[in-house]
Amino acid sequence: MSGALDFLRQLRKKPTGIAGFAGVLFFFMFALVIPFFVPVMDTPDVSAIYQPPSFPAHPLGTDNQGRDVFNQMIHGGRDILLVALIAALFSTLIAVTFGSLAATLGGRVDQVILAITDVVLTIPTLIVLIVIAAIARPSSFWMLAIILALLQWASLLRAIRAQVLSLKERDFVEAARSLDLGLFHIIFKEMLPNMRSYIVIHFIIAMTNAIYAQAAIVLLGLVPVAGQNWGIMLYNAQVQGALYFRDSLWYILSPILAIALFQLSLVLLAGALEEMFNPRLRSA
Amino acid sequence: MTMVSTPAGVDLQLKVARRSPLSRARGHLGAMLRRPIAQALVKALLTIYATVTLTFFLIRLMPGNPVDNKIDELVQGGLDYESAAAVASNLFSIDLNAPFHEQYIRFMSDVIRGDLGNSFLATGTSVMSIILSVLPWTLFAVGSGLLLSFTIGTTLGLLAAYKRDSIFDHFFTSVGSFISSIPDYLIALSIILIFGVQLRWLPVAQMRGAYSSGIQPGLTGEFIGDVLFHATLPVLTFFLGTIGIWILSMRGATLATLEDDYVTAARARGLKDSRITTAYVGRNAVLPQISQLAITTGAVVGGAAIIELIFVYQGVGYRLIKAVEQRDYPVMQGIVLVTTTAIVVANLVADLVYSKLDPRIGRAGGATGG
Numbered sequence: 001m002s003g004a005l006d007f008l009r010q011l012r013k014k015p016t017g018i019a020g021f022a023g024v025l026f027f028f029m030f031a032l033v034i035p036f037f038v039p040v041m042d043t044p045d046v047s048a049i050y051q052p053p054s055f056p057a058h059p060l061g062t063d064n065q066g067r068d069v070f071n072q073m074i075h076g077g078r079d080i081l082l083v084a085l086i087a088a089l090f091s092t093l094i095a096v097t098f099g100s101l102a103a104t105l106g107g108r109v110d111q112v113i114l115a116i117t118d119v120v121l122t123i124p125t126l127i128v129l130i131v132i133a134a135i136a137r138p139s140s141f142w143m144l145a146i147i148l149a150l151l152q153w154a155s156l157l158r159a160i161r162a163q164v165l166s167l168k169e170r171d172f173v174e175a176a177r178s179l180d181l182g183l184f185h186i187i188f189k190e191m192l193p194n195m196r197s198y199i200v201i202h203f204i205i206a207m208t209n210a211i212y213a214q215a216a217i218v219l220l221g222l223v224p225v226a227g228q229n230w231g232i233m234l235y236n237a238q239v240q241g242a243l244y245f246r247d248s249l250w251y252i253l254s255p256i257l258a259i260a261l262f263q264l265s266l267v268l269l270a271g272a273l274e275e276m277f278n279p280r281l282r283s284a
Numbered sequence: 285m286t287m288v289s290t291p292a293g294v295d296l297q298l299k300v301a302r303r304s305p306l307s308r309a310r311g312h313l314g315a316m317l318r319r320p321i322a323q324a325l326v327k328a329l330l331t332i333y334a335t336v337t338l339t340f341f342l343i344r345l346m347p348g349n350p351v352d353n354k355i356d357e358l359v360q361g362g363l364d365y366e367s368a369a370a371v372a373s374n375l376f377s378i379d380l381n382a383p384f385h386e387q388y389i390r391f392m393s394d395v396i397r398g399d400l401g402n403s404f405l406a407t408g409t410s411v412m413s414i415i416l417s418v419l420p421w422t423l424f425a426v427g428s429g430l431l432l433s434f435t436i437g438t439t440l441g442l443l444a445a446y447k448r449d450s451i452f453d454h455f456f457t458s459v460g461s462f463i464s465s466i467p468d469y470l471i472a473l474s475i476i477l478i479f480g481v482q483l484r485w486l487p488v489a490q491m492r493g494a495y496s497s498g499i500q501p502g503l504t505g506e507f508i509g510d511v512l513f514h515a516t517l518p519v520l521t522f523f524l525g526t527i528g529i530w531i532l533s534m535r536g537a538t539l540a541t542l543e544d545d546y547v548t549a550a551r552a553r554g555l556k557d558s559r560i561t562t563a564y565v566g567r568n569a570v571l572p573q574i575s576q577l578a579i580t581t582g583a584v585v586g587g588a589a590i591i592e593l594i595f596v597y598q599g600v601g602y603r604l605i606k607a608v609e610q611r612d613y614p615v616m617q618g619i620v621l622v623t624t625t626a627i628v629v630a631n632l633v634a635d636l637v638y639s640k641l642d643p644r645i646g647r648a649g650g651a652t653g654g
Contacts, residue, residue, distance in 0.1 A: 115327070115330060118327050118330075118331070119327075119330055119331045119334045121579070122327075122331045122582060122624070122627060122628055122631055123331065123334070123335055123338075123624055123627075124582055124583075124585055124586035124620075124623050124624060124627055125583070125586055126583075126586035126587050126589060126590075127585075127586045127589065127601075127604065127619070127620055127623055127624075128338070128620060130589060130604060130605070130608060131339075131342060131604075131608070131616050131617075131620055132342065134608040134611075134616065135342055135343075135349065135350065208465070211467075212467045215467065215469075216467070216469060216587070216590055219469065219590060220589075220590060220593065220605060220608075222608065234473065238473075238594065243473065243476060243477065243481070244476075244480075244481055244488075244489070245481070246481055246482060248481075249477065249481075249482060252473065252477055253474075253477065256470050256473055256474055256477070259467065259470060260465075260466045260467070260470050263465045263466060263467065264462060264465045264466065266465075267461065267464075267465035268461070268465075271461065
């Protein structure tokens, strides 16, 4: 708990960090908590198509089928957020495990892992994702998250590996090694605690990548996710031509702004954390 | 034994004698592989190989793969299994009776010969010719967008680092971090929404497509003007989507370089500021940007699919989405292979340019990792 307080105290000095943190907190509340208190209202109403924003009936107006946009916004963030969290978790897990293994073991293992990483790093993620999604039709968001994670761990692994390589030379790791505490102990007890902040930062960046790719394939209509989703709102707007109607401004701008602001909050938070935990950047 | 006169000579001769021809050959290969150019080449071939294998896996082995699906579809349409399999193997040009590893080798050798099969829908049209007809548009749009953003972005980043903490610096750093965190397809949608639909500054409907249908393609001023007109929005999106990266990373790299000793030394020697900026700081700060450029090119070509769909710009990405909608697997598979190859080549070129520009890499070797 004191760690969290300390973290907030440090964050206070960074205005962009506060903005990012507040934004992330807001979107988590908005997408994961508020939906429990607001019922879904998605019955089309032909008499109320493209209503301008009005309070309290339709704070963000209505869409091309007369459904309330604000209600869709409340319920449309959950899947995106959960997929991003799960994907980031899996890709971080892959990257941390194999990145630290590569760096500590060195030699052949390192070479093989690095070669695979280079290959995955070069393959055009989104194109492969489009083809996999087209063939596999990931219907559950677990499957989508795992596919995303499998395509996105590479740059993270490189960063973790570099970090472990530099930690490896430090005295406390050297001490643990001379005490013969074993590889497992060295990686999980000595190195990982020292990379905690680093892993958190990359977890956040992995989330932004997952959101980017995920909203992209939802927008392309490749994921048959039922229900409400900011990406599906954009997909409908694109396919049904609502994008080209002047009255659809609020309907289309809402998911665009939500995704963009959430991404921005995550990036700002990651940037502030990086400055907080990296003394070299702080002094520069 | 006459040769052996010094202890060093003995040592050398013993070493040579102990090494088998095989290990000597491996030594040669090892020395060659340690050269950065060879490493880059091996990496490139490995990536292409992995992509071909992944594609084969997706098309042939994955549960619910297109070949099995097609056979099921034909069987349900009233065909018996044998003739359905025959039709499918003809369509995919895969010999379904052969064992998997033979199918794999056949597939591999077809790809190496540039034979990517035929489109399902336009019978007799080779996938290669389809890709070649759309590839130039993507290369043109992505290429000009990235070239513009790279030159303008790195210049702005360099200037921001020089005028550190000025209004100029704060403005472009904020704009850079803001715009680089927004997905490019949202930028594209916003352009249509705001400038096309709300403000009506841009005739977005006329700007669809790669060129107007009535115009004869050729090296005429009219055609070139038309092509530029249609490419404006995709290029603008690629530009806005990537410029933030260049501003931020160039600013960071320049700040780091400015603290280096040789810059201080150059200043102390009384060299002109303009010379220090270009030859000392600029050259060294731009080096890491070049490898970043290759990675970004890959990401942009991949992301181009959605941008092209949004603007109805008939490039590779647009064609890919159409192939996905039509379940035209040979075209999908061909586009994955060709774009990956294009990106791998871009990376390779970046590696080569990098080692040319940074003499340290060429000499020390192995410095490319990390």
